[in-house]
Amino acid sequence: xxxxxxxxxxxxxxxxxxxxxxxxxxxxxxxxxxxxxxxxxxxxxxxxxxxxxxxxxxxxxxxxxxxxxxxxxxxxxxxxxxxxxxxxxxxxxxxxxxxxxxxxxxxxxxxxxxxxxxxxxxxxxxxxxxxxxxxx
Numbered sequence: 001x002x003x004x005x006x007x008x009x010x011x012x013x014x015x016x017x018x019x020x021x022x023x024x025x026x027x028x029x030x031x032x033x034x035x036x037x038x039x040x041x042x043x044x045x046x047x048x049x050x051x052x053x054x055x056x057x058x059x060x061x062x063x064x065x066x067x068x069x070x071x072x073x074x075x076x077x078x079x080x081x082x083x084x085x086x087x088x089x090x091x092x093x094x095x096x097x098x099x100x101x102x103x104x105x106x107x108x109x110x111x112x113x114x115x116x117x118x119x120x121x122x123x124x125x126x127x128x129x130x131x132x133x134x135x136x
Contacts, residue, residue: 026046029042030045044106049111051092052114052118058084063122068133093107
Protein backbone atom coordinates (compact mmCIF):
# COMPACT_ATOMS: atom_id res chain seq x y z
CA UNK A 1 0.00 0.00 0.00
CA UNK A 2 1.37 3.40 -1.00
CA UNK A 3 1.20 5.98 1.69
CA UNK A 4 0.53 9.55 0.62
CA UNK A 5 2.53 12.27 2.29
CA UNK A 6 0.48 14.87 4.01
CA UNK A 7 1.15 18.44 2.96
CA UNK A 8 2.15 20.24 6.12
CA UNK A 9 1.13 23.82 6.39
CA UNK A 10 2.91 25.51 9.20
CA UNK A 11 0.95 28.67 9.74
CA UNK A 12 2.84 31.83 9.00
CA UNK A 13 1.01 33.25 12.02
CA UNK A 14 3.81 31.90 14.23
CA UNK A 15 6.36 34.02 12.37
CA UNK A 16 4.07 37.05 12.55
CA UNK A 17 3.70 36.54 16.31
CA UNK A 18 7.48 36.29 16.72
CA UNK A 19 7.96 39.53 14.77
CA UNK A 20 5.22 41.23 16.79
CA UNK A 21 6.85 40.09 20.04
CA UNK A 22 10.20 41.43 18.83
CA UNK A 23 8.59 44.79 18.08
CA UNK A 24 7.03 44.88 21.55
CA UNK A 25 10.35 43.98 23.21
CA UNK A 26 12.16 46.69 21.24
CA UNK A 27 9.53 49.27 22.18
CA UNK A 28 9.71 48.34 25.88
CA UNK A 29 13.52 48.28 25.86
CA UNK A 30 13.69 51.62 24.06
CA UNK A 31 11.23 53.21 26.46
CA UNK A 32 13.28 51.91 29.39
CA UNK A 33 16.48 53.28 27.90
CA UNK A 34 14.85 56.67 27.29
CA UNK A 35 13.61 56.76 30.90
CA UNK A 36 17.12 55.90 32.12
CA UNK A 37 18.47 58.78 30.00
CA UNK A 38 20.21 56.57 27.42
CA UNK A 39 18.42 57.98 24.38
CA UNK A 40 21.35 57.64 21.92
CA UNK A 41 21.64 53.95 22.78
CA UNK A 42 17.89 53.44 22.33
CA UNK A 43 17.90 55.24 18.98
CA UNK A 44 20.82 53.15 17.68
CA UNK A 45 19.08 49.93 18.74
CA UNK A 46 15.79 51.05 17.19
CA UNK A 47 17.41 51.97 13.91
CA UNK A 48 19.25 48.63 13.85
CA UNK A 49 15.98 46.78 14.42
CA UNK A 50 14.01 48.76 11.84
CA UNK A 51 16.79 48.36 9.28
CA UNK A 52 17.01 44.60 9.79
CA UNK A 53 13.22 44.30 9.65
CA UNK A 54 13.07 46.22 6.36
CA UNK A 55 15.86 44.09 4.86
CA UNK A 56 14.16 40.85 5.90
CA UNK A 57 10.84 42.04 4.46
CA UNK A 58 12.64 42.78 1.18
CA UNK A 59 13.99 39.22 1.31
CA UNK A 60 10.54 37.75 2.01
CA UNK A 61 9.09 39.70 -0.90
CA UNK A 62 11.79 38.65 -3.37
CA UNK A 63 11.50 34.99 -2.32
CA UNK A 64 7.70 35.10 -2.46
CA UNK A 65 7.80 36.51 -5.99
CA UNK A 66 10.39 34.00 -7.21
CA UNK A 67 8.71 30.77 -6.05
CA UNK A 68 7.06 28.84 -8.84
CA UNK A 69 9.37 30.34 -11.43
CA UNK A 70 12.26 28.52 -13.15
CA UNK A 71 15.20 27.75 -10.88
CA UNK A 72 17.51 30.22 -12.63
CA UNK A 73 15.10 33.06 -11.88
CA UNK A 74 14.70 31.86 -8.28
CA UNK A 75 18.47 31.72 -7.71
CA UNK A 76 19.01 35.11 -9.35
CA UNK A 77 16.31 36.61 -7.18
CA UNK A 78 17.55 34.92 -4.01
CA UNK A 79 21.26 35.65 -4.37
CA UNK A 80 20.68 39.00 -6.05
CA UNK A 81 18.47 39.97 -3.11
CA UNK A 82 21.24 38.99 -0.69
CA UNK A 83 23.76 41.10 -2.59
CA UNK A 84 21.44 44.10 -2.78
CA UNK A 85 20.65 43.89 0.93
CA UNK A 86 24.36 43.71 1.75
CA UNK A 87 25.07 46.79 -0.37
CA UNK A 88 22.16 48.61 1.28
CA UNK A 89 23.59 47.70 4.68
CA UNK A 90 26.98 49.12 3.71
CA UNK A 91 25.30 52.30 2.44
CA UNK A 92 23.34 52.58 5.70
CA UNK A 93 26.53 52.18 7.73
CA UNK A 94 28.26 54.84 5.65
CA UNK A 95 25.35 57.29 6.01
CA UNK A 96 25.11 56.74 9.76
CA UNK A 97 28.87 57.10 10.19
CA UNK A 98 29.23 60.25 8.10
CA UNK A 99 26.00 62.12 8.73
CA UNK A 100 24.74 61.22 12.19
CA UNK A 101 25.89 61.02 15.76
CA UNK A 102 24.44 57.54 16.25
CA UNK A 103 26.84 54.94 17.60
CA UNK A 104 27.70 52.80 14.58
CA UNK A 105 28.95 49.96 16.77
CA UNK A 106 25.67 49.78 18.74
CA UNK A 107 23.70 50.04 15.51
CA UNK A 108 25.76 47.24 13.96
CA UNK A 109 25.37 44.96 16.99
CA UNK A 110 21.64 45.63 17.10
CA UNK A 111 21.28 45.06 13.37
CA UNK A 112 23.20 41.77 13.47
CA UNK A 113 21.31 40.45 16.51
CA UNK A 114 17.89 41.17 15.04
CA UNK A 115 18.95 40.14 11.55
CA UNK A 116 20.04 36.69 12.78
CA UNK A 117 16.67 36.11 14.45
CA UNK A 118 14.70 37.41 11.47
CA UNK A 119 16.93 35.51 9.04
CA UNK A 120 15.95 32.33 10.87
CA UNK A 121 12.31 33.15 10.11
CA UNK A 122 13.18 33.74 6.46
CA UNK A 123 14.97 30.38 6.25
CA UNK A 124 11.97 28.64 7.85
CA UNK A 125 9.75 30.31 5.26
CA UNK A 126 11.91 29.05 2.38
CA UNK A 127 12.03 25.52 3.82
CA UNK A 128 8.26 25.48 4.22
CA UNK A 129 7.72 26.68 0.66
CA UNK A 130 10.14 24.06 -0.67
CA UNK A 131 8.54 21.30 1.41
CA UNK A 132 5.06 22.25 0.22
CA UNK A 133 6.30 22.32 -3.41
CA UNK A 134 7.95 18.92 -3.04
CA UNK A 135 4.84 17.32 -1.55
CA UNK A 136 2.45 18.58 -4.22
